Amino acid sequence: MQLAQRYGFEVDPHERIDDLSMGERQQLELLRLLAGGAHVLILDEPTTGISAEQKELLFDSMRTLAREEGKTLILVSHKLDEVQELCDYAYVLRKGRHVGGRSLPCPNPELVALMFEQLPPRPARRNTTQTETVLELQAVSVRSTRLELEPVSLQVQAGQVLGLAGLEGSGQELLLRACAGLLPLAAGRLQLNGTSAQLHWDYPTARRHGVAYLAAGRLEEGLVAGLTLTEHMALVNKAHGLLVDWAHSRQQAAEHITTYQVVGQPESYIENLSGGNQQRFLFAMLPKDLTLILMEHPTRGLDIRSTDWIWEQLDARRSTGTAIIFISADLDEVAARSDQIAVFSGGRLVRTVAAAQTDADELGHLIGGAA
């Protein structure tokens, strides 16, 4: 308690952790570390999900720590303003490499240039966007225990690719899961192909309407460890009769293995495949005619070959009128693969931009919190 007063924190020690806001939890964690006698503090995105007011409070105490008590602080952040405001020196890392550093403050564009290398010239993308609207959100808000997504309104046309950019936990995941029917809408309307589905929008309904959802954690949410490829095939096939036609499922699995270039056998257990091959197989299991594909980090952890291959597949679907919404932490991917980009920050849809009219610079700024 003494510590809390020293740093100007207001944390009720009798509250349960689940009842604390994210900001309060951060303060608590900081207190805990300080009470333990830490001299070097590493803070990884400490402002995620906390209010501006709480952020000021947190930064004040961090300054106190550094200036008056001689503690060393290392801040890991995506938000340029924060870095500029708080830090003395910034190291920039990109794709696992240290690419440079600057004494702060320095002009923002310098940092951004370091963070996002010049985008390579984009391959000519066919624009397959059609006129009819597949998905329309009207003032949709979604709530989770940690974050509330402010009302979002947007439209996605058939054949269009909408990329959702933003730091993890900025609200884009909530939106995607709400569209898949995995989270209830706190408010607003969701229309798919013009039918309002506000009331009974759940995952099975979404599936029936041709919506597919691919989660980030493939073995946690998507594939069943302990089942073979053939068994997965049989599981997703529409059941004809009571018994599984194993020969057919095996043949199907074999066909998909060839078509989707999966390294594995029909008898292989899915958990024994590499991440790229698991993702390929997930794609192989998607039904043929889909209205909308929702994806979290579709190419995370995959090599370049698998990445390209997956986008080829998606492009092929796009050209038949399937709309795609995806989340990626890779700005290059978002910029290169999307038609439209919706940028999220702190539980808010900051702006929707046409991919052709933006660049990494602008995206970086938007993500960093500048409206």
Place this chain on the structure above:
Amino acid sequence: MDSTQLIAILGSIVLQAAPLIIAVCGETISERAGVINLSMDGSLLLSALAGFVAALLTGSLLLGFLAAAAVGALFAAIVAFGSLHLRQNQVAIGFVLAMLGDSLSAFLGQSYTRLPGPSVPSWHIPLLKDIPVLGPIFFRQDAVVYFALLLVLVTWWFLFRTRAGLELRSAGERPEAAFSRGVAVRKLRYLYAILGGALVGMAGAAYSLSVKIGWAEGHTRGMGWIALAIVIFGGWSPVRGAIGALLFGATKALATLLQRSFPQVALVAFNAIPWLLMIVVLLLVSGKLAAPLLARAPAALRRPLRSLLQAAPPAALGQPLDES
């Protein structure tokens, strides 16, 4: 019924709930550290036998309780070893031990059936016994009751007011986090599972040496499962668990009284009350019913209501942690 009788009934409820309270505290400690000891029912039976036989043969009540604690600790150690070292399913091992304890007690206890033997003498606590109402209910009992009451307080204080208790709980809630902060999770889990098991064993001896003196086949059958349910009802808190045990005892006492008052109602209706109650209570504390109820409650009431109703198990209950 006059007030003296009511006080006498309440006193009996406290006595009969005492072993249950001890067992609930033991299991609460174990589960808070992340280990479900589902073997309780068999472990209670075998330790009740061990406690009675040891006390009968040596003439020492203390040795009886120690022998019972050893049996309970052994059962818990097997569950812990199977899950923490061999990474097998705790529920399965616990269930098998529950069955095995039952048959072992029947087999080994055959020649000790219904023998007259030692029992814990009643001892009234000076001064406290003279407090009106509370005195006769709580302080004119035997050492087992005092131990149970003290155990509730000590367990609560230990779990929620000491650093070691915090580490214990962290081993059950977020073992990875605890491990990364230098807590020897596996060692702690062993320690508290075995300690909890020893308490369950003492609860067994409390039955055979105080509450249901002597030994007979199936002496405490069913009480272990009830204790496990009370741990859930108690929201993994010894205080709430003790209240749960007392409430359970009260319903049983009430059932006995009601049977005499309403002879026309079928006998089994009253015997069914505890089991119906078990279902209702578990329905109430489960998140599925409690959460919407809580969400609708006014904010000021939410916290007290939640501490009354809601019960989230330790997050990593029953889950292994790879420390290597």
Place this chain on the structure above:
Amino acid sequence: MHKKGILFVALVALLLAACGSGGASGEGFTFGMILVGPQNDHGWSQAHYEGGQYVVEHLPGAEMIVFDLLNPADKPEATLEGVVDEMVAQGATLIFTTSDEFEEDTTTVAAKYPDVTFVNISGDDALTGEGPANLSNVMGRMEEMKAIAGCAAALTTQTGQLGYVGPLINHETLRLTASAYLGARHCYETYRGEDPDDLEFTVSWIGFWFNIPGVTSDPTEVTSSFLDTGVDVVLSGIDTTEAINVAGQRAAADHAVWAVPYDYLGACENAPSICLGVPFFNWGPDYLAVATAVAEGRWSQSWLWNGPNWDDLSDLSSTSVGWLNGPGLSAEAAANLADYISKLASGEVAVWAGPINLQDGSAYIAAGAVGSDEQIWYLPQLVEGMQGPSQ
């Protein structure tokens, strides 16, 4: 396997032949005894077990095969039929099935083995003619002993409240419980000069002959509840000793309470100082008579409801049922009780002397009449004045 089976049967036949030639002595005579509870329960089952041992001691060469705890809760894999099969295979020519629970099954199995003699305890199939010719029934005439137990309780109570821990409700338990009440009523009035209607006598049924956790009421708790609510003498009607255990524990904590156990001569051992006495079964002499008759080949079907040796209720060589004063009985009460016993013995006083009404108020035995065996055996309800369920 089948060949082995035939071999087995041949072996049995040999054994049977051997036993046939054994004649009067009991040499090679084997009998089986099936118990519902454990053979050392200090109650009903132990009394039978010791009755069996009495036979072994007094019939030279006789051998006993025992199977205890035969009830589906304890042994789902065992049936009376299966156990009898095995006993017959081991050469038993006489089998005692010692519980009301076994009545129907004994009749069925007796038809399967017409050459083996079956004795079911407490049943009435030999009386009603439902049983085959190789089945008989034996029961001890416990009613007067229960009345004596009730009398001892009434002579001792200070609160005027008696509690009876009953097993389950059937004719046998109804008549025994009612007998205890009638004895208590008589003595409360005769020796203490109180109004017998002031005597509270409450019955609490646990649901089975002994405690099955989770299924029956717990007799420990039932007894506690009695003692908590003003009852100071508890009578037991169940197979086991919980009532006297709990009362003993209370007495050790300086409460003025007493208990009357049941069934087994040694049942007072559990808490002698507060034991008023025990109405007990002494199966030995009756079992010996049956066993001797079977061994000598002169057995014939019968329905036995044998009474005590009124000259000496504790003469174990002659009495079928008995009463033994306990150390907890005061000298004054003992004197009154002796008087009551002598009057029962002489026939001056009858337990079931009218007028007796049933619990629902209907007349059962008219004033001046004494209940017939039939009326007593098939008592349909508790009698008027008793508290507790009749069905």
Place this chain on the structure above:
Amino acid sequence: MSAKPSFLQRIWPLLPGLAALLITTLLLVVMGTDPIDAYLAMWQGAFGSSARIYSVLAFLVPLLLAASGLLLTFKAGLWNIGIEGQIIMGAIAASWVALRVQLPAGLQIPLELLAAMAGGAVWALLAGVLKTRGGVHEIFGGLALNNLAILFTNYLIAGPWQPPEGGSFRGTQPFGAHALLPLFDNSRLSLLSLALAVLAFAGVALLLTNSHWGLRLKALGQNARSAFLLGVSSQRELLLAMALCGALAGLGGGVRVLSWFDSLRQSISGGIGYLALMVVLLAGFRLVLTPLVAFFFSAVLNGSITLQLRTQLHSALGDILTGVLVLLVLLFGNYTRVQRVVLRAAQAARRRLSDG
């Protein structure tokens, strides 16, 4: 860790059996009984005559039915401990038909068996709904329902279904001969029920290995979240698994009243449900092993009756033998896990030695 299994690895599965035998032998020696006599008595009790073998098979029927049902619920990741109550409710439902319905011979028994299945299924669904809708763990919901089923039996046999002569708590009056399953060769074995049990097991095996539904159950049991995302409706499948398991268990209960006994009795199951759980655990949820293990259990338990008659030892010895066996297999059955633990312990010891 060589590719070729070592000698130890090859004989590993036998070791728990040997150890269990050793432990029970020790118990026997401590109790002063000649182990050879004891095991011989058990053997003869199970296989000593054709009558004994019929008895083993008759006891096997409900055990195998319940174990088959449990294969389904375990596959879906459920601990259906309430199976004991499901057996009892099946027995009650069958008894209801046997006591209260009079039908032509060809219909009476099929209706009784169907009622038994329905009774078990309803009780299982109750536990299932308590879990899926009420959030009550199936272990505790099941235990409570088990006891309620036992009490319900007691209510019936002491109340509305009391035999006409009144009194006895033993059970209802024996059912009419037309209502009972035809028995084989003066034993308690009904060949019809044995055939049904074998059929049920085969059906379960087929469902689990070859049906879409079985595959969905497997997916649910392995990873409920992924299964849901792949379109498996967890509530419906879990309830269906419970209902089917309950139906098989209930059928077992029906067989108990219609052939093992001839009436509804208190504790009609007496723990067969719990035994079935042990059977499936010992079989390691493997299809092929389940009927073998069930047969083994039935033989041991039947043998222990003879054991008790010959040696005066408590027949719980059979339960101890099987219980120790299940425990040892659960703990040490997996060679590689044990090997890893031993290797690690050895490493740690070596490190400590070299450090100290």
